[in-house]
Amino acid sequence: xxxxxxxxxxxxxxxxxxxxxxxxxPMFFWPAPAIPVRKAVADxxxxxxxxxxxxxxxxxxxxxxxxxxxDPEIDVIDIVTPNHVxxxxxxxxxxxxxxxxxxxxxARTAKEAKMMLDAVQAAGVVHMVAFNYRRTPAVExxxxxxxxxxxxxxxxxxxxYLQDWSADPASPLSWRFKKDVAGSGALGDxxxxxxxxxxxxxxxxxxxxxxxxxxxxERPIQQSGVDKLGTVKSxxxxxxxxxxxxxxxxxxxxxxxxxIGSIESTRNAHGRNNYITFEIHGEKGSIFFNYERRDELQxxxxxxxxxxxxxxxxxTGPAHPYGEGLWPIPALxxxxxxxxxxxxxxxxxxxxxxxxxxxxxxxxxxxxxxxxAVLESGTRQEWVKISWIE
Ligand code: NAI
Ligand code: SOE
Numbered sequence: 001x002x003x004x005x006x007x008x009x010x011x012x013x014x015x016x017x018x019x020x021x022x023x024x025x026p027m028f029f030w031p032a033p034a035i036p037v038r039k040a041v042a043d044x045x046x047x048x049x050x051x052x053x054x055x056x057x058x059x060x061x062x063x064x065x066x067x068x069x070x071d072p073e074i075d076v077i078d079i080v081t082p083n084h085v086x087x088x089x090x091x092x093x094x095x096x097x098x099x100x101x102x103x104x105x106x107a108r109t110a111k112e113a114k115m116m117l118d119a120v121q122a123a124g125v126v127h128m129v130a131f132n133y134r135r136t137p138a139v140e141x142x143x144x145x146x147x148x149x150x151x152x153x154x155x156x157x158x159x160x161y162l163q164d165w166s167a168d169p170a171s172p173l174s175w176r177f178k179k180d181v182a183g184s185g186a187l188g189d190x191x192x193x194x195x196x197x198x199x200x201x202x203x204x205x206x207x208x209x210x211x212x213x214x215x216x217x218e219r220p221i222q223q224s225g226v227d228k229l230g231t232v233k234s235x236x237x238x239x240x241x242x243x244x245x246x247x248x249x250x251x252x253x254x255x256x257x258x259x260i261g262s263i264e265s266t267r268n269a270h271g272r273n274n275y276i277t278f279e280i281h282g283e284k285g286s287i288f289f290n291y292e293r294r295d296e297l298q299x300x301x302x303x304x305x306x307x308x309x310x311x312x313x314x315x316t317g318p319a320h321p322y323g324e325g326l327w328p329i330p331a332l333x334x335x336x337x338x339x340x341x342x343x344x345x346x347x348x349x350x351x352x353x354x355x356x357x358x359x360x361x362x363x364x365x366x367x368x369x370x371x372x373a374v375l376e377s378g379t380r381q382e383w384v385k386i387s388w389i390e
Contacts, residue, residue: 001031001032001034001035002033002034002035002352003034003035003036003037004034004035004036004037004075004076004099004348004351005037005039005040005073005074005075005076006022006036006037006038006039006074006075006076006078007039007040007041007042007068007069007071007074007076007077007078007098008038008040008041008042008052008056008058008078008080009041009042009043009065009068009069009077009078009079009080009081009089010042010043010079010080010081010082011041011043011048011049011051011052011055011056011226012080012226012227013226013227013229014080014103014130015041015052015056015080016056017336017337017340018078018080018101018130018340018344019038019056019057019058020337020340020341021036021337021340021341021343021344022036022037022038022344023038023057024337024341025341025344025345025348028325028326028338028341028345029324029325029341029345030325032345032348033345033348033349033351033352033353034348034351034352036076036344036348037059038056038057038058038059039058039059039060039071039073039074040053040058040059040060040061040062040068040071040073040074041053041056041058041060041061041062041068042061042062042063042064042065042067042068043061043063044063045063046061046062046063047063048063049061049062049063065081065085065089066092069089069092069093069096069098070096074098075098075099075351076098076099076100076101076347076351077089077090077093077096077098077099077100077101078100078101078102079093079100079101079102079103080103081103082175082176082181082182082227083105083107083108083181083182083183083188084108084175084180084181084182084183086102086103086106086107086112086116087107087108087112087113087115087116089102090102090116090119090120090127090361091115091116091119093125094116094119094120094122094123094125094127095119095123097123097125098125099125099126099127099347099351100120100125100126100127100128100361101127101128101129101130101343101347102116102127102128102129102130102361102364103129103130104129104130104131104188104192104193104196104364104367105183105184105188105189105192105364105367105368105371106129106361106364106365106367106368107183107364107368108179108182108183108184108188109183109368109372110365110368110369110371110372110389110390111390112183112368113361113364113365113368113369114365114390116361116364116365117361117362117364117365120361126347126350126351126354126356126357127360127361128343128346128347128350128357128359128360128361129359129360129361129363129364129367130340130343131192131193131196131197131359131363131367132339132340132342132343133193133196133197133276133291133339134196134197134200134359135322135339135342135343135346136289136291136294136334136338136339137316137320137321137322137323137326137334137338138289138294138295138296138297138314138316138320138334139197139200139201139289140320140321140322141297141314141316141320141321142201142278142280142287142289142297143200143201143321144321145285145287145299146201146280146282146287149284150284150285150299150301151280151281151282151283151284151285151286151287151299151301152282152283152284152285152302153282153283153284154201154202154255154257154259154280154281154282155259155260155281155282155283156259156260156261156280156281157198157201157202157253157255157259157260157261157262157278157279157280158261158262158278158279158280159194159197159198159261159262159263159264159276159277159278160194160263160264160265160275160276160277160278161186161190161191161193161194161263161264161265161275161276162264162265162266162269162272162275163190163266163267163269163272163273163274163275164267164268164269164270164271164272164273165229165230165231165267166216166230166247166267166268167230167267167268167269167270168230168233169216169219170219170220170233170234171219171230171233171234172219172220172221172222172228172232172233172234172238173218173219173220173221173222173240173241173243174222174227174228174229175227176189176227176245177219177243177244177245178244178245179244179245182245183245183371184245184246184371184375185214185243185245185246185247185249185267186245186246186247186248186249186265186266186267187212187245187246187249187265187371187374187375188368188371189267190265190267191249191263191265191371191374192367192371193276194263194265194276194278195263195367195370195371196359196363196367197276197278198253198255198261198263198278199363199366199367200358200359201278201280202255202257202259202261202280203255203256203257203259204255204256204257204366204386205253205254205255205256205370205373205386206254206255206256206385206386207253207254207373207383207384207385207386208251208252208253208254208370208373208374208377208383208384208386209251209252209377209382209383209384210249210250210251210252210374210375210377210378210384211248211249211250211251211378212246212248212249212374212375212377212378212379213246213247213248213249214243214244214245214246214247215247215248215268216243216247216268217242217243218240218241218242218243219234219240219241219243220234220235220238220239220240220241221234221238221239221240221241222234246375246378247266247267247268248264248265248266248268249263249264249265249266249374249378250262250263250264250265251263251374251377254383273292274291274292275290275291275292276289276290276291276292277289277290277291283302284301284302284303285299285300285301285302286299286300286311287299288311294334295315295316295330295331295333295334296313296314296315296316297313297314297316298311298312298313298314299311299312299314300312315330315331316330316334317329317330317331317332318330322342325341325342325345326338326342366386369386369389369390370386370389372389373385373386373388373389376388376389
């Protein structure tokens, strides 16, 4: 069986999720397309890299990601760092002939994402961007129903991604609140996941019209380290810095198909945790998904008997997408890790088969164009066509 040596860049939240997937994917999908080997990890210095190596089960540690990218033993580079370094790292990895998995958002801007796309295409390597939520079996089931025409022509898409970890002004100014590091706020960080699902399920965006707000314009400066997502508060005397990204974006969508839609996203919605939802209305039925109840897909079909018409719940399991590898009984519990395990499986399979995989860097680029258009629309207060964004 083929082994693929993984070089991971970054040792924070996503490093844990991806490493868990490398360790466990073959336990779910056997025979695995390839065995991922946790070969080496890099962080900003050797001390952090060694800590990540020991914690996450890697063989080698590098204090400089460039050494990792140029390590001849490495087949795959996995970028799980903050967004401002994705482009430099991915372009170097492509030039070194490595296959690349890069966390979302692919880049801070469409321009940066395009450079990454050009680099992987020139190098001929397999590339994937980690919009993992579409790999929830219930989301894949929604895709299957749409493809089979079960809800007919799609009329509208209504999506949300709401969290509350940044609602407290004492939550520190981590990298996620700095435009030069993150690119944007709630938009690129979380709305981008819903944009990915909207493109996947409904199709390309034609134009957007957005409201963009920053509710908390300054926060206590976080000195360094990983983003603790509001769980560690700053003391009252911590110096403050400016938040120059959006806290909330709400926007309307014209899809190229003629469907219409909307997406609402904020990290300041008290009481909401990882509230990713979409409701899709078609001429022959409706579909509703809520990630906080991710074993379930709610469906209503127009031809249901009139006295029994209404949303009903399907619990995903062996009869559904990825059911052959995941758990043998519906509702045993699909978790966040499972989305990453499936992502890892599809990525490894694409490398071994020599095929592309979706979402790839082109998807990441198209999503970056939509994000740029949302910000542009927020500033201009008018509809912005995606075709205007390079
Ligand atoms: P984090 O703040 O927890 O960890 C970032 C890690 O990268 C830290 O270990 C840091 O020291 C390291 N790092 C920073 N600059 C580096 C450099 N130049 N060289 C080597 N290492 C460097 O961040 P988190 O939450 O893991 O986010 C990383 C990426 O994953 C981001 O792009 C984020 O948007 C994405 N993400 C995706 C999620 C998903 O569900 N798909 C969930 C959380 C984050
Ligand atoms: C913080 O908002 C965050 O970790 C995002 O960065 C992820 O992309 C999201 O999936 C979970 O929340």
